[in-house]
Amino acid sequence: MDERKTIVIDPVTRIEGHSKITLHLDDQGHVEDARFHVTQFRGFEKFCEGRPFSEMPSLMARICGICPVSHLIASAKACDALMAVRIPPTADKLRRLFGMAQVVQSHALSLFHLSSPDLLLGMDADPSKSNLFGVLEQNPSLARDGIRLRQFGQQIIERLGGKRIHPAWVVPGGVSEPLTVENRDAILESIPEALAIAVRTIEWFKGIMERFREEIATFGNFPTLFMGIVKEDGGLTFYDGKIRMVDASGKIAADGLDPARYSDYIGEKVESWSYLKSAYYKPNGFPDGIYRVGPLARLNVVDRCGTARADQELAEFHELQRTAALSSFHYHHARLIEILYCVERMGHLLEHPEILDKHVRAIARPNALEGVGAAEAPRGTLFHHYKIDDQGLIRWANLIIATGQNNLAMNRSVLQVAKHYVHGDRLTPGALNRVEAVIRAYDPCLSCSTHASGRMALQLQLLAPGGEVLDEVVSS
Amino acid sequence: MARIVMIGYGNRLRSDDGVGCAVAEKLASRLSSPQVEVIVCHQLTPELADTIRDAEIVFFIDAARQGVPGTFSCNRVSTGSRANSSHSGSPSGLLALAGRLYNAQPQALSVTLPGTCFDHGEDLSPELKDAVPRVAAYIEMLAAAILESREINLLDGQPTSSRAAEVSSEPSGC
Numbered sequence: 001m002d003e004r005k006t007i008v009i010d011p012v013t014r015i016e017g018h019s020k021i022t023l024h025l026d027d028q029g030h031v032e033d034a035r036f037h038v039t040q041f042r043g044f045e046k047f048c049e050g051r052p053f054s055e056m057p058s059l060m061a062r063i064c065g066i067c068p069v070s071h072l073i074a075s076a077k078a079c080d081a082l083m084a085v086r087i088p089p090t091a092d093k094l095r096r097l098f099g100m101a102q103v104v105q106s107h108a109l110s111l112f113h114l115s116s117p118d119l120l121l122g123m124d125a126d127p128s129k130s131n132l133f134g135v136l137e138q139n140p141s142l143a144r145d146g147i148r149l150r151q152f153g154q155q156i157i158e159r160l161g162g163k164r165i166h167p168a169w170v171v172p173g174g175v176s177e178p179l180t181v182e183n184r185d186a187i188l189e190s191i192p193e194a195l196a197i198a199v200r201t202i203e204w205f206k207g208i209m210e211r212f213r214e215e216i217a218t219f220g221n222f223p224t225l226f227m228g229i230v231k232e233d234g235g236l237t238f239y240d241g242k243i244r245m246v247d248a249s250g251k252i253a254a255d256g257l258d259p260a261r262y263s264d265y266i267g268e269k270v271e272s273w274s275y276l277k278s279a280y281y282k283p284n285g286f287p288d289g290i291y292r293v294g295p296l297a298r299l300n301v302v303d304r305c306g307t308a309r310a311d312q313e314l315a316e317f318h319e320l321q322r323t324a325a326l327s328s329f330h331y332h333h334a335r336l337i338e339i340l341y342c343v344e345r346m347g348h349l350l351e352h353p354e355i356l357d358k359h360v361r362a363i364a365r366p367n368a369l370e371g372v373g374a375a376e377a378p379r380g381t382l383f384h385h386y387k388i389d390d391q392g393l394i395r396w397a398n399l400i401i402a403t404g405q406n407n408l409a410m411n412r413s414v415l416q417v418a419k420h421y422v423h424g425d426r427l428t429p430g431a432l433n434r435v436e437a438v439i440r441a442y443d444p445c446l447s448c449s450t451h452a453s454g455r456m457a458l459q460l461q462l463l464a465p466g467g468e469v470l471d472e473v474v475s476s
Numbered sequence: 477m478a479r480i481v482m483i484g485y486g487n488r489l490r491s492d493d494g495v496g497c498a499v500a501e502k503l504a505s506r507l508s509s510p511q512v513e514v515i516v517c518h519q520l521t522p523e524l525a526d527t528i529r530d531a532e533i534v535f536f537i538d539a540a541r542q543g544v545p546g547t548f549s550c551n552r553v554s555t556g557s558r559a560n561s562s563h564s565g566s567p568s569g570l571l572a573l574a575g576r577l578y579n580a581q582p583q584a585l586s587v588t589l590p591g592t593c594f595d596h597g598e599d600l601s602p603e604l605k606d607a608v609p610r611v612a613a614y615i616e617m618l619a620a621a622i623l624e625s626r627e628i629n630l631l632d633g634q635p636t637s638s639r640a641a642e643v644s645s646e647p648s649g650c
Contacts (some may be wrong), residue, residue: 148526151527154521
């Protein structure tokens with residue numbers, strides 16, 4: 001008789017979307033396997049078939065309520081490729097600006113709203129206080145900074161795109177409207193405050209890191225590849241460039257890869273227990289081709305950020321480990337450095353003499369039957385790949401999202417944390433929170449636009465091999 | 477600085493759930509006072525606490541599941557005990573957050589319109605489509621009274637027909 005037991009954590013709280021975690025115990029009650037299940041199904045790749053390609057950016061933006069701008073940009077870039085156009089230089093800058101505003105608001109959401117309770121109150125804090133109110137009581141200025149920084153990003157998106165969520169300003173060939181003087185000046189005026197918040201939050205974070213030595217050592221701290229788009233000069237970018245892979249030692253494993261040829265080097269595997277596909281680096285096979293994307297990966301693959309303050313912080317970040325920064329706990333730190341970079345870089349872009357130019361869109365009919373668009377979303381590299389027919393109707397689409405590319409690493413991270421913190425057949429609140437916190441470090445976005453309000457209760461079940469519930473804990 | 481903030485919210489891809497947005501858009505097209513700020517949004521996210529911090533009064537305009545379509549209710553909102561999260565937000569939760577973050581204590585009114593259909597779709601039911609301009613006119617009337625420092629009377633919790641609100645020349649309201 002199989003004596004193994006399973007602990008189920010369902011749903012996982014304070015992440016974007018719905019998932020559950022199962023921990024599989026051996027005969028002695030030790031964790032022997034862990035799985036991170038994504039339990040929602042979307043089907044965007046299928047139901048867009050037959051739609052005109054020009055609708056794709058707006059359709060694809062609906063994938064997510066937190067990072068619609070990334071889908072807009074990647075989708076519009078795929079459409080640019082279908083039209084075989086080079087977009088006007090000002091449109092290029094405005095898209096970059098738009099993308100970075102979203103990075104700021106999304107990273108702020110992840111750090112301040114979702115993870116700061118763990119970071120400020122500790123992993124063993126009373127779960128009923130691990131929320132924004134708990135942060136407010138302990139450090140009100142941190143909570144206010146989080147609100148302001150997210151608002152900063154949201155307001156830029158609204159000024160450029162017309163609304164905060166699901167803006168449709170990015171279109172095939174560029175953007176639909178030029179930037180006005182009024183909006184440029186208003187955004188510029190808000191940058192010093194955002195910069196000050198970014199700087200003091202990084203200082204705060206560096207000050208508390210020492211408290212999390214054990215978590216740093218056990219939160220996804222293992223060798224993998226890291227992948228991201230870099231500029232020609234090896235600098236940080238969220239919009240355009242070539243793919244670079246570095247290995248765990250920090251050495252470049254592959255460089256100058258064309259994002260449009262992603263299928264040459266990225267494979268995807270479907271597991272029967274999750275709707276989330278697992279991406280892997282083909283030359284290393286599955287699962288050895290495990291790689292990570294997102295803030296941690298980006299800072300591991302770049303040579304520089306390209307702005308003064310962010311580069312100072314990057315230099316410190318690279319000192320964290322003599323190799324690539326391997327622990328997924330460092331995603332938080334990387335996220336903050338990226339916020340700083342984006343705020344600095346947005347200021348530079350807004351000062352550019354071309355930024356108010358009225359020519360912001362190239363018009364063309366389809367000139368190619370296949371196109372790929374890639375960009376760096378807040379959570380990592382995003383690919384949109386479309387095939388159309390002679391009428392310009394979508395015949396096939398494939399999306400590779402950041403969270404899928406981190407899937408193997410997230411599963412392995414849960415296992416590492418569970419092995420370290422879970423003992424016996426019961427979960428302590430601290431162990432449970434750490435299992436969830438390592439997932440939060442990746443900031444997975446499980447298509448938050450399908451969220452169900454008010455269903456963030458936490459349910460733990462201990463199941464016997466036959467499915468009998470041996471123990472259950474429910475908290476809200 | 478706006479003295480009155482009007483927030484219409486809901487999912488415009490869920491039929492009648494978008495009625496709050498429709499009312500707010502109507503208000504935005506009718507109101508030009510710098511003392512009034514109209515916001516149309518998907519949900520009550522935490523950063524709206526910053527937006528309402530200096531307001532004297534906040535109108536929350538939303539769809540409701542219960543009630544007779546074509547009517548609306550207007551209720552005072554009390555501050556809640558829990559702050560809004562990134563995903564789920566209520567007017568009372570947003571007020572709580574604004575209070576804790578900024579010591580802000582604006583008055584608040586919740587204007588709700590019962591809907592009939594919350595399925596996928598971008599159109600409002602006929603009853604709600606008719607109600608939108610009337611509810612907007614009613615809120616506009618309340619706002620004018622507030623800006624002129626006149627007293628307003630609210631019959632908390634009582635469903636009110638849009639027509640009754642429309643014909644009321646005094647701000648006796650719902």
